[in-house]
Amino acid sequence: MRTGLVARVLVDSPLPQLDHLFDYAIPDELAAHAVPGVRVRMPLRSKGRVADGYLIEVIDPAELPAEGVIPEFSGKLSPIDSIVSTVPVLQSEIYTLARRLADRAAGNANDIIRLAVPGRQVRVEKAWVAAQESAESAVDISPTKSVASDGHVRFADYPPGVLECIVAEHSRRAIAAVPRLVRLPNGTTIGHWAMTLAELAVQTLEQGQSAIIVVPDFRDQDQVQAALDVLAPAEAVSRVDARQSNPDRYRAFLACLGAAPRIVLGNRSAVYAPARNLGLIMLWDDGDPLHGEPLSPYVHSRDAALVRQELTGCALVLLGHSRSVEAQRLVAVGWLDEVNPAKDTHPRVIPTDFQGEPDPQARAARIPTAAWLAAKAAIADGPVLVQVATPGYAPFLACQTCKKPARCTACQGPLGQKSAGSTPACRWCGALAVGWTCVHCEGHTFRVMTVGAGRTAEELGRAFPGSRVIVADGDHPIQTLGAEPALVIATRGAEPIPTGGYRAILLLDGERMLARESLRVGEDCLRWWSNAAALAAPGAPVILVGVGGALATAVNGWRPAAYAYAELTDRKLLRFPPAVRVASVVGTADDVDRALLELGELSDVDVLGPVTTDAPLVRAVVRFGYAHGDEVARVLKAHVVQNASRRRAPKGGSFRPAPTLKVRFDDPELL
Template sequence: MTDNHDAQPALVQDMDPAPAPSASDPRLVGAAEHLPIARVVADVSLAHLDRPFDYLVPADLDEDAVPGCRVIVRFAGKQVGGFVLERVASTEHTGRLGRISRVLSPEVVLRPDVVRLCREVADRYAGVFADVVRLAVPPRHARAEKKAGPDVATDPLGPPADDAWEPYAGGAAYVAALAAGESPRAVWSAVPPEPPERALAQAVDATLRSGRGAVVCVPDVSDVARADAAFRDVLGPGRHVVLTADLGPSARYAAFLALARGQVRAVVGTRAAAFAPVHDLGLVAVWDDGDDLLAEPRAPYPHAREVLLTRAWDSGCAVLVGGHARTAEAQQLVASGWCASLTAPMARRRASWARLSIDAGAGALQAARIPGAAFAAVRAGLESGPVLVQVPRAGYRAALACQDCRTPARCAQCTGPLAQTGAGDVPRCRWCGTAAMDWACASCGGRRLRAPVAGERRTAEELGRAFPGVRVRSSVGDAVLTEVPAEPAIVVATPGAEPHADGGYAAALLLDTGAALARPDLRTYEESLRRWLNAAALVRPSGAGGRVVAVGEPALPVLQALVRADPVGHAERELASRLDARLPPAVRLAAVEGELPALRDLAAGPWPQPAQVLGPVELRAADPEEEHPWGRLIVAVPRAEGAALARRLQVAQSERSVRKLRPYRITVDPQSLG
């Protein structure tokens, strides 16, 4: 690019302030008299342009061009959107300065604390500031700006409540500290049957009483709906807003503005709510932080838990990381001493959970997928209410194998896995869709197929035959049930799609635990336990007859942790194994995908030391439109060197951006390495 300001505005960060331009400076003709320079971050995702630039503020835009507002500027010959970060008196740029073309709105939507947060998140994840701002600030909706906003409560809060925290040692003290204006930090292992949303609402209530605000993030919209109801019950109407993408553009932006204007100080929402512009932040909380829905699927792929912890570090506010299970990352917060552990005593845990047991079920020589004890538990549960059956996969027969030798059935065209979508359907490849009309086993020549893993539809079919006259319902994918009545029925659901039952399920059956544990992934055991405990939490306590049966190998430590309802012990062991294996959160790890030749050059370094460099390996061959195959490189460094690793990757990305080469896909501490 040239030195022309329209092509590449000057860098203004990290420079000593220059003397203010004189009134006779021809560049200032028509500019605002006071603080005529605006530092603007443009909505441009190019890594080598990841910095603010100086623009003149025209006199007629002086009042509207306030820090935090949206503007239109000319950048690289195009009109692009951006945000004013600050107004200053001078600039280091010696060439021609561009002018702010238009102020879209004088509404302050990017507060200084959120600017700091976005910069820190971009740097932690080796990303670009503009990409993070897109996650933090929703698109503008002009009509929402003109409205007065939601009805805000003016009456005082009702009597304080902390009964939902009574089961936990130190729970009441935690809430009292929040109400006193303190900033306690805790990792909370919740127990049923008390809804966790009520405990979260009481923590927010205590924070509001101290004159501060709160941000609460939960995985999905069904969690938000339950939390919203609990917040209205505990806080009363008008004291919080909901922030999710499902609200629609107008309602979402209106909720965002209510927070930015300080009309309300509490928000509950999905992952994007982690950036919500809450005034006087006093508490950040995340529920079920192991759920991958809390990991942003767009660059730079931040996790809501880490965004909230970054806010807490910056503001000094209180922290609450909760779940029925516990992640290794949450346990590390406890092990480091930064967070306390809030747990229920052993006797209370045993009374709170359903009776948990394991049935060995279908081994290599057994054909029964639902063994006798599990079958009996379902039958007994149907006498008093609904029964939940959790299966790890959707579909009918999600995987097929040879009936004779158990070799996985593969497509003859592309070697992809075969599956069957319905009874009597021809098996098809899950990769290329080719029908396997005359399939024969490549190992033994057998032609009979079996299903080592049945999907939810096949399971519902089997249970319908086993329990004639009993209603069988499915909850999966786009057909998720939110709640079922207390009447006897069988509900087959995939993990995360389990509906709540009025009064709790009488029993639950966890099928195909071996298939869940067979996934080649960093978090397989941790994720499996999280899914099982979340399902078990929907069942009535043992004192009310609730029972949960997991079909699997009893000797497995993760299933023993389930039986003991001991997520803390499992998290401690998981963290220890990650330390031994040098995997997150013991280290800071980056997975870099890109063109294989470029990754080979990148692998040579330099890297912050000591670094472990794995690869690159080829992920896929180049297609006709690509010059080079696509690969992946993994780099791990000590946590203390995490910032240096991210900076090295940002520099590498900038070098490709300057040369207009295909960018890397960089994921720091990815949820999965599969």
């Protein structure tokens, strides 16, 4: 056995100054199990203090060249304290990916590894190790169970040969989803997009490679899972779900460490799954904000997939009913190839407004007469969908006398009403507005400013007597419906999937959705409306209320790519993302100025601000070209480390103050 080995270890710590590899000696008694990827414990700084980490690399100094790759060190390395587990849970490919993404976003690799490697579950791990050592643990993942065995033609709705060669040619494609529903042999109705992802995954499995499917939330996961239940062997599918219990999630993670190819299905963290012989990464609806990681370093799952594809050379697919501007930029530079369905079949979307509307009741109900008549005729045959902007009954209230927004007397938050007859309450702190008095006119009564799903359901229930009314939102989650007549009031993204599709769809509150202050508001609305329209039955009308201009044209002609192209062109002129990258730098004025000083020497870099946010903190926005991304990240990360390292505990205190400099790259709501 070799002796004198050196372990290069990544310490599991959020401190930026510890975000690099540390060298430790490997004791002889641990050398047999000291392999890259295992969890270890080692001393850190003071005597008796033990930290957790991952063994990244094992070096034998005797095998190094004369000059060596490790700086000459005459002291004595501290030995590793223990090996927590002999299972190499952190593959070298995943560590390289985490390191690359962290460097790109001026963050810590550990923060990404926490997403990639679930917490250890001892019983689950012992059972998995025992199964691996047993001869009976070998699983026969046969590719014979596929769509072709049922006589179904795979990818029939796309040009022949375009999707079949994606994995073999390591292609990168932006695919337009077919906007309709399909019914599986077991009677389950899912979106056509879910079937396309499942077919691509099964084809990858048949070629002896693994596939990763990344979707925004559990509703999308259930649709893809339903397709995989029909097309793929159950033992070949691993679902990585945030709703799983810790043992189940760790069990699914360990299954991915096996040598057999697998299909990995999950939300944004699934992009880091340790899939062996990775052949394909697929993202559904990459413009959905749920793909954005809310924890530092805030890496979007699309960016993680792009970097992983570059590192591994696997195929990549971005699929959606609409196209994000980020995906359009990749198409424009030739990095992604476009794929459209063989036939231009899309829902019949009819934009309409209230110009010339003679019926005052129609205006009050926010539904033009034409839309009203379409819904009345369709509800006799099956379910009708009415999409609204906000949940609740009356999300925002105003003073009846002066018409100014009603504010909470405790925290000045907006007042809303959850249901008819309920006491208004603050949407921020939850305080009940009992005995409320307006600060402007001393009034005591409320008026409804905006109508939510509950109030809309109440009004339409009176307008359609005898019809079953169903509310679907965050508080009332419903995923599937039958084909029976019903009036479904749903918020965006919460629409149930009906058997056979909706007989009519009304998209209300378009003006209110577009009133949100965001650079992406038009892109988001187009995505919400397209996803809802894809639930329509063949030939059913989809009526878009109160929206005109380029968005109405894009939905009516089903040309999301043209809208994304126009949006990208405008952002290039204004130097807005994704034409350029952006980063926010928040801290004290001195810290921010010090961090930005070195960036002034780079070309194609400009700074907006700084401006005061929460005194004494200020914020500056740095805009830079993609070619300078690595250099900007390096400079800002160095200042973050310097800022965190120079902090000192107050005299007599035991804790250091929090860092005053924070950096975030590619913030979607920054501009």
